[in-house]
Amino acid sequence: MKNGKAAFTLPGVLADVPTHYCPGCQHGVAQRLVAECLDELALSEKAICIGSIGCSVFIYNYLMVDCVEAPHGRAPAVATGVKRARPEAAVFTYQGDGDLASIGMAETMHCANRGERVTIVFVNNTVYGMTGGQMAPTTMVGQRTTTCPGGRCADSEGEPIRMTEIIASLGGTAYAARVAVDSVKNVRAAKKAVRRAFEAPLNNLGLGFVEILATCPTNWKMTPVQANKRIAEELIPYFPLGTYKDLAAREAVDEREVGR
Amino acid sequence: MSTPGERVLIKGNEAICRGAVDAGCQCFFGYPITPQNDIPEYMSKVMPNLGRVFVQAESEVAAANMLLGAAACGVRAMTSSSSPGISLKQEAISYMGGTELPAVIVNISRGGPGLGDIGPSQGDYYQAVKGGGHGDYRQLVLAPGTVQEAYDLIGKAFDLAFAYRNPVMLLGDAIIGQMMEPVTLGTSSGPTRVDQDLGWNLMGKGDRAPRLLKSLHLTDGALAGHNIRLRDKYASMERDVLFENFLVDDAELIVVAFGSIGRIAKSTIRKLRASGKKVGLHRPITLFPFPSRELDKLASGGRRFLTIEHNLGQMVDDVRLAVRKHADSDFYGHMPGNLPTPEDFEQPILAALGVNS
Ligand SMILES: Cc1ncc(C[n+]2csc(CCOP(=O)(O)OP(=O)(O)O)c2C)c(N)n1
Ligand code: SF4
Numbered sequence: 263m264k265n266g267k268a269a270f271t272l273p274g275v276l277a278d279v280p281t282h283y284c285p286g287c288q289h290g291v292a293q294r295l296v297a298e299c300l301d302e303l304a305l306s307e308k309a310i311c312i313g314s315i316g317c318s319v320f321i322y323n324y325l326m327v328d329c330v331e332a333p334h335g336r337a338p339a340v341a342t343g344v345k346r347a348r349p350e351a352a353v354f355t356y357q358g359d360g361d362l363a364s365i366g367m368a369e370t371m372h373c374a375n376r377g378e379r380v381t382i383v384f385v386n387n388t389v390y391g392m393t394g395g396q397m398a399p400t401t402m403v404g405q406r407t408t409t410c411p412g413g414r415c416a417d418s419e420g421e422p423i424r425m426t427e428i429i430a431s432l433g434g435t436a437y438a439a440r441v442a443v444d445s446v447k448n449v450r451a452a453k454k455a456v457r458r459a460f461e462a463p464l465n466n467l468g469l470g471f472v473e474i475l476a477t478c479p480t481n482w483k484m485t486p487v488q489a490n491k492r493i494a495e496e497l498i499p500y501f502p503l504g505t506y507k508d509l510a511a512r513e514a515v516d517e518r519e520v521g522r
Numbered sequence: 523m524s525t526p527g528e529r530v531l532i533k534g535n536e537a538i539c540r541g542a543v544d545a546g547c548q549c550f551f552g553y554p555i556t557p558q559n560d561i562p563e564y565m566s567k568v569m570p571n572l573g574r575v576f577v578q579a580e581s582e583v584a585a586a587n588m589l590l591g592a593a594a595c596g597v598r599a600m601t602s603s604s605s606p607g608i609s610l611k612q613e614a615i616s617y618m619g620g621t622e623l624p625a626v627i628v629n630i631s632r633g634g635p636g637l638g639d640i641g642p643s644q645g646d647y648y649q650a651v652k653g654g655g656h657g658d659y660r661q662l663v664l665a666p667g668t669v670q671e672a673y674d675l676i677g678k679a680f681d682l683a684f685a686y687r688n689p690v691m692l693l694g695d696a697i698i699g700q701m702m703e704p705v706t707l708g709t710s711s712g713p714t715r716v717d718q719d720l721g722w723n724l725m726g727k728g729d730r731a732p733r734l735l736k737s738l739h740l741t742d743g744a745l746a747g748h749n750i751r752l753r754d755k756y757a758s759m760e761r762d763v764l765f766e767n768f769l770v771d772d773a774e775l776i777v778v779a780f781g782s783i784g785r786i787a788k789s790t791i792r793k794l795r796a797s798g799k800k801v802g803l804h805r806p807i808t809l810f811p812f813p814s815r816e817l818d819k820l821a822s823g824g825r826r827f828l829t830i831e832h833n834l835g836q837m838v839d840d841v842r843l844a845v846r847k848h849a850d851s852d853f854y855g856h857m858p859g860n861l862p863t864p865e866d867f868e869q870p871i872l873a874a875l876g877v878n879s
Contacts, residue, residue, distance in 0.1 A: 313736070319738065328732050332591075333613050339584040347591065369580070
């Protein structure tokens with residue numbers, strides 16, 4: 263409380279229930295950012311959420327919006343069907359890295375390439391969380407997981423996939439950014455990016471994509487503090503933060519140029 | 523949209539499209555595979571002009587999941603494919619079964635297993651009727667025997683999908699898909715409104731409580747309860763069983779055959795009747811629910827049965843189960859890869875009758 267005012271309130275769209283996430287898991291932070299944006303943009307009444315497979319599957323218990331559950335990796339295809347059937351809805355998916363970058367790679371890329379007017383919130387914790395910490399397409403080289411116990415080897419398992427760069431390169435993408443939620447400063451920036459990822463399809467510019475680097479302390483076998491440090495020191499140098507595409511900003515620049 | 527009563531000469535695949543459009547199909551999601559390519563091609567021309575949705579998906583997997591999304595919104599939506607493509611759609615079909623979503627899936631089936639060939643076959647009976655996807659679910663399966671029926675049954679498929687909140691498959695083959703016949707249009711049921719609140723469909727919550735459509739049931743006993751409810755729903759589909767009986771009343775032998783094979787067998791039976799052979803035809807039109815009760819009734823009259831299929835023998839299992847208290851069924855399987863003629867069925871029918879010609 264500051265000057266008798268609450269500094270921190272529950273977003274209206276967020277259910278007042280305990281979540282199932284492990285202590286220190288940043289799915290909770292990512293989900294809260296989505297909730298705050300839904301509130302600020304007054305979208306809760308027209309939002310349709312596509313739940314996916316992974317630790318985020320219960321998002322529908324926490325976000326008080328209409329929701330449908332998609333098979334593993336298929337959320338962007340389900341979102342396409344929803345948005346085409348209900349163009350007036352604010353449609354978004356919430357997916358992990360195994361879901362989006364592995365089994366759902368085709369659905370993700372084609373959804374973006376078609377420029378579906380939907381938002382994809384992509385939580386990258388470099389591991390398959392729910393199934394017990396197996397290797398994901400985003401697992402760092404050298405990172406030990408239950409299916410690369412000796413550490414991911416680039417030679418035989420490839421290098422971690424940088425999704426935001428790929429998605430930004432596709433014609434239908436209107437907004438693509440990578441953010442992290444390891445520090446107050448980065449959380450603030452993340453909030454802005456999530457908001458823009460929602461605004462881009464609502465403004466009919468194309469698909470909005472935001473990748474959130476997040477911790478999985480349980481499968482990283484780290485304390486939450488160590489896990490945050492890992493994001494700063496190990497993940498961000500490989501997965502650079504920033505806006506990779508922003509058609510709205512480009513349009514604003516164009517307008518300025520025209521006005522000159 | 524068609525003018526009711528209009529007579530047109532069209533292919534089965536086109537009849538399916540026109541039936542779907544007339545029945546108010548709002549969204550179509552397709553992917554090319556022979557012998558159903560006329561369907562996405564037709565829909566790509568017609569749907570956008572009507573202000574409706576056509577999407578060529580990146581795969582059958584994606585198309586079926588787009589269907590899932592549109593079905594969750596409560597609009598009439600459809601996808602079509604052929605055998606290998608249907609295998610890919612099974613994931614979403616199982617999810618739609620578990621989530622209780624109304625959707626129409628057309629399978630203009632071809633020969634298999636694997637890549638097989640592109641000719642007609644009934645090799646997908648088990649997959650369609652017994653559930654090619656995982657888990658304990660059923661879908662309604664409608665098998666047209668004529669192009670007119672293909673047109674009529676697609677409208678029926680949408681009605682049933684919404685009546686039961688369940689996936690419905692129209693199971694045709696390359697014969698039904700590719701043959702041309704005169705069809706009377708305009709007998710379909712008409713569209714559901716896109717903005718209709720059905721009490722379960724997703725529209726954005728507005729000022730009501732949020733809705734959730736899912737197939738995950740983790741709490742103790744929740745899945746058991748769900749599956750029991752589904753079982754009761756599947757049992758209630760019995761009231762929508764459809765079949766055709768042809769010259770069965772005085773028949774000594776009843777041929778059981780579905781879809782295009784049922785129609786070809788009918789020609790054989792007409793010919794054998796002309797020479798005094800007491801044969802009739804039972805053609806199941808719904809393969810699930812299966813007309814077991816009717817077959818049991820026919821069997822109790824002391825008749826023999828011959829199941830004819832365009833495969834190694836699949837529906838014959840269901841026929842045997844249906845008639846088991848009174849009779850058995852012989853089987854004749856015409857191999858896929860070539861088109862049977864009415865003459866091909868003569869010898870098998872005469873053999874089952876115990877007549878040597
Ligand atoms: C078709 C299919 N394959 C595999 C699974 C098992 N599965 C459940 S969650 C999951 C991993 C999800 O990982 P990720 O998307 O990274 O999300 P996280 O749990 O890390 O948040 C897998 C493989 C499944 N449910 N469906
Ligand atoms: S397993 Fe990892 S991703 Fe899943 S809830 Fe726990 S910390 Fe979060």
